[in-house]
Amino acid sequence: MYKILFITNVLSPYRADFFSEWGRFCELTVIATQDSVKSRDKKWKPTEFANYQYVSLHAKPFRHDDTSLSFKLIKYLLHHGKTFDFIIFGVYTDPTEILGILFCRMKGYPYIISDDGGFFTSSMLSIKRWLLKGSVAYLTTSQLARDTLEKIGAPRDKIMIYPFSSIRSNQILSSESRIELQNTCRMRLGLSNKKIILYVGQFIHRKGVDVLLRSLNDTDFQDIDVYIVGGSPTEEYKKIIQERHLQNIHFISFMLPDELDKYYKAADCFVLPTREDVWGLVINEAMARGLPIITTDMCLAGREMVNDGVNGYLVPAEDEAKLRETMLKVMHHDELRKQMSEESLKIAKKYTIETMVDAYQKEIECLSN
Numbered sequence: 001m002y003k004i005l006f007i008t009n010v011l012s013p014y015r016a017d018f019f020s021e022w023g024r025f026c027e028l029t030v031i032a033t034q035d036s037v038k039s040r041d042k043k044w045k046p047t048e049f050a051n052y053q054y055v056s057l058h059a060k061p062f063r064h065d066d067t068s069l070s071f072k073l074i075k076y077l078l079h080h081g082k083t084f085d086f087i088i089f090g091v092y093t094d095p096t097e098i099l100g101i102l103f104c105r106m107k108g109y110p111y112i113i114s115d116d117g118g119f120f121t122s123s124m125l126s127i128k129r130w131l132l133k134g135s136v137a138y139l140t141t142s143q144l145a146r147d148t149l150e151k152i153g154a155p156r157d158k159i160m161i162y163p164f165s166s167i168r169s170n171q172i173l174s175s176e177s178r179i180e181l182q183n184t185c186r187m188r189l190g191l192s193n194k195k196i197i198l199y200v201g202q203f204i205h206r207k208g209v210d211v212l213l214r215s216l217n218d219t220d221f222q223d224i225d226v227y228i229v230g231g232s233p234t235e236e237y238k239k240i241i242q243e244r245h246l247q248n249i250h251f252i253s254f255m256l257p258d259e260l261d262k263y264y265k266a267a268d269c270f271v272l273p274t275r276e277d278v279w280g281l282v283i284n285e286a287m288a289r290g291l292p293i294i295t296t297d298m299c300l301a302g303r304e305m306v307n308d309g310v311n312g313y314l315v316p317a318e319d320e321a322k323l324r325e326t327m328l329k330v331m332h333h334d335e336l337r338k339q340m341s342e343e344s345l346k347i348a349k350k351y352t353i354e355t356m357v358d359a360y361q362k363e364i365e366c367l368s369n
Contacts, residue, residue, distance in 0.1 A: 008090035014166030016046035023051030117145035162359035198267035208273035292340035311343035
């Protein structure tokens with residue numbers, strides 16, 4: 001059984017589930033440089049760590065909310081680093097992890113860069129190229145992300161794509177159960193009989209909630225409820241709603257997965273109007289409940305998991321008119337939504353925590369031979 005150390009900035013719930021599953025197949029230790037980040041609800045922090053050892057460095061934020069600079073990682077590696085078969089860095093541009101990479105290079109410890117994905121930019125290009133040197137392998141989430149790593153300097157034959165997910169296989173609905181559960185969840189939540197568009201995510205500029213609101217109007221959407229889950233409406237959102245005289249807009253506070261599950265099941269379509277997402281796990285979550293997906297060409301999960309016109313649509317980021325047109329097309333055609341729902345469920349089966357763990361395990365075994 002391989003002994004693995006995985007280093008990340010903050011332990012998120014979806015990562016905790018992945019680690020719990022992977023810990024069944026290896027001797028896993030997870031280090032989080034920080035306990036939490038201010039931009040996330042306190043409920044977002046996991047409290048149980050099954051099948052793996054969890055270590056927090058309790059580092060304070062440095063420059064950004066989710067980055068840190070701490071020498072505690074060096075101290076840990078000094079005492080324990082040589083005991084691991086592989087050390088994986090999950091946020092290789094984090095200052096604390098940069099120190100860890102330098103230490104591993106100096107000691108000759110085999111390490112792997114794991115990257116959730118992203119779009120190519122020239123920002124910090126020379127630094128990123130330098131950081132990528134020396135890794136025995138690179139793990140990432142999509143073809144586009146692999147192209148990005150290759151442009152930065154990672155050898156293509158050392159880059160492995162894995163199916164990124166926050167969903168277990170037993171959470172994916174069947175086509176038959178979806179209809180029944182939709183009706184049940186609507187009754188339990190006290191929702192109307194109107195069709196439902198769902199958004200789930202942070203209320204930050206990058207996510208594009210303002211774009212979603214500006215794409216709506218009362219004339220075309222009078223028979224549609226829009227549920228926006230993630231917190232209380234900002235002053236910006238209130239102003240858009242007032243100026244456009246929008247009705248049927250419902251804001252729901254942050255929810256834990258079990259609570260959120262009912263809204264996914266109750267909805268008819270999922271919309272993520274993001275300006276940029278290095279992945280977007282809400283796409284996985286929505287597809288596992290059989291929802292047609294409408295997102296932008298700047299969402300990596302969308303580009304990887306959404307077949308345009310098959311299980312959803314990709315629209316240009318910030319294109320309010322195209323977003324409006326696409327939402328109306330999906331919401332006003334019952335048979336199209338049904339077909340897209342079935343396709344989403346098929347694709348979701350390829351992106352589970354189990355298939356993700358399997359990909360990681362195969363890469364470790366390959367590197368060990």
